[in-house]
Amino acid sequence: MGRSHLIFLKAIIMKKQLLVVAMAAVFLAACGKKDEAPMAADQASVAASTASASASVNTEEKVLNVYNWPDYIPKDTLANFEKATGIKVQYQTFETNEALHAKLVAGNTGYDIVVPGTSFAKPQIDGGLLQKFDKAAMPNFANLDQGVLDNMKGVDPTNEYLIPWAWSYTTVGINKGKVAKALGTTPMPENAWDLVFNPEYTKKLKSCGIAFLDSPTEILPPALHYIGKPSYTPTAEDIKAAGAVLAKVRPDIRLFSSTMIDDLAGGKACVALGWAGDINIARARAIENKNGNDIEALIPKTGGLIFVDAMAIPKDAKHPKNAVAFMNFYHEAKNAAALTNELGYAAGNKAAMAHVEPALASNATMFPTPEQMKTMVPPVSFTDEVRGLMSTAYTAFKKGK
Numbered sequence: 276m277g278r279s280h281l282i283f284l285k286a287i288i289m290k291k292q293l294l295v296v297a298m299a300a301v302f303l304a305a306c307g308k309k310d311e312a313p314m315a316a317d318q319a320s321v322a323a324s325t326a327s328a329s330a331s332v333n334t335e336e337k338v339l340n341v342y343n344w345p346d347y348i349p350k351d352t353l354a355n356f357e358k359a360t361g362i363k364v365q366y367q368t369f370e371t372n373e374a375l376h377a378k379l380v381a382g383n384t385g386y387d388i389v390v391p392g393t394s395f396a397k398p399q400i401d402g403g404l405l406q407k408f409d410k411a412a413m414p415n416f417a418n419l420d421q422g423v424l425d426n427m428k429g430v431d432p433t434n435e436y437l438i439p440w441a442w443s444y445t446t447v448g449i450n451k452g453k454v455a456k457a458l459g460t461t462p463m464p465e466n467a468w469d470l471v472f473n474p475e476y477t478k479k480l481k482s483c484g485i486a487f488l489d490s491p492t493e494i495l496p497p498a499l500h501y502i503g504k505p506s507y508t509p510t511a512e513d514i515k516a517a518g519a520v521l522a523k524v525r526p527d528i529r530l531f532s533s534t535m536i537d538d539l540a541g542g543k544a545c546v547a548l549g550w551a552g553d554i555n556i557a558r559a560r561a562i563e564n565k566n567g568n569d570i571e572a573l574i575p576k577t578g579g580l581i582f583v584d585a586m587a588i589p590k591d592a593k594h595p596k597n598a599v600a601f602m603n604f605y606h607e608a609k610n611a612a613a614l615t616n617e618l619g620y621a622a623g624n625k626a627a628m629a630h631v632e633p634a635l636a637s638n639a640t641m642f643p644t645p646e647q648m649k650t651m652v653p654p655v656s657f658t659d660e661v662r663g664l665m666s667t668a669y670t671a672f673k674k675g676k
């Protein structure tokens with residue numbers, strides 16, 4: 276970890292936000308990946324141990340039920356896993372942490388792997404909704420960035436419940452041509468968050484379409500950040516103030532969606548409050564479709580909001596061994612690299628960096644620089660109370676009341 280990283284960590288420690296420290300370090304470690312010598316990974320032995328881990332002691336029926344976010348898996352991963360193990364994967368998607376959390380709380384999900392954001396995972400672990408995975412059956416655990424794992428300890432102290440799937444950050448994405456046209460003589464703001472939270476800009480941009488993610492815990496945290504309040508640990512007053520900011524732009528927001536890739540790529544929305552990874556997918560899709568839309572993930576001057584999504588096994592999962600076999604397969608270096616190469620998300624896998632295309636490894640919208648990382652807001656666990664207040668504020672925002 277570089278000197279600037281350490282200074283950053285010290286500054287945070289002084290704020291005595293231990294969980295923030297833990298999570299900040301996750302991203303600093305992840306961010307530093309491209310500077311680190313990739314771990315030597317003996318792919319042949321890794322593949323062999325994957326097979327034996329899933330075959331020798333595993334008498335489960337050859338089925339695995341996975342519940343993940345949309346647009347979040349390389350195209351051949353499931354087929355390759357099925358071919359390597361004979362385990363048939365049923366794959367379903369959810370669009371918000373709230374939706375997944377409600378299913379886990381209700382129980383009997385039928386899923387063997389779920390992928391909560393770490394800001395939601397602590398109460399899921401503490402509430403007994405998840406089970407420990409068998410690390411001994413997961414040789415590719417060694418491929419993970421040890422810094423990432425060490426620093427996930429604020430949520431999962433012994434790295435026994437959560438295995439990173441991907442990380443990125445919430446930010447503002449734009450269609451450059453359409454935004455320039457809609458703003459006219461008004462220059463781009465210095466702070467990209469103005470494009471979605473300042474009515475002076477949203478008034479102008481509504482003509483080409485502003486899209487917001489559709490979840491209280493995706494929208495309130497950036498709004499709080501915009502007004503200089505803690506994104507994850509706000510007071511009731513802070514949330515009220517963020518609600519007032521949101522109310523002012525409400526008439527200008529046309530779309531609420533957690534799957535806005537095509538809206539951005541196709542030109543239905545020119546501005547998005549979304550995830551950098553998805554904005555980059557939209558960029559790639561527009562280029563592929565040659566439709567002239569030039570999409571860009573911006574990194575606001577005041578920072579984006581980092582998130583980490585992690586694989587976990589629900590307490591009542593019927594196929595926990597198959598789940599571990601999949602986790603292990605996913606974290607083979609080349610498989611984890613495919614997530615970045617195909618979808619622009621980082622998998623928290625150090626060995627994968629040797630297989631990531633150099634142009635992507637040096638793309639700051641995927642791997643922000645250490646300087647940019649210093650500005651980013653790391654995720655912190657929400658309390659039930661904060662989630663409740665955010666949910667109420669969000670409902671009022673959407674209703675326009």
Ligand code: N2P
Pocket residue numbers: 344345346347392550552553582584
């Ligand atoms: C979906 C990415 C979901 C990330 N493409 C949000 N946690």
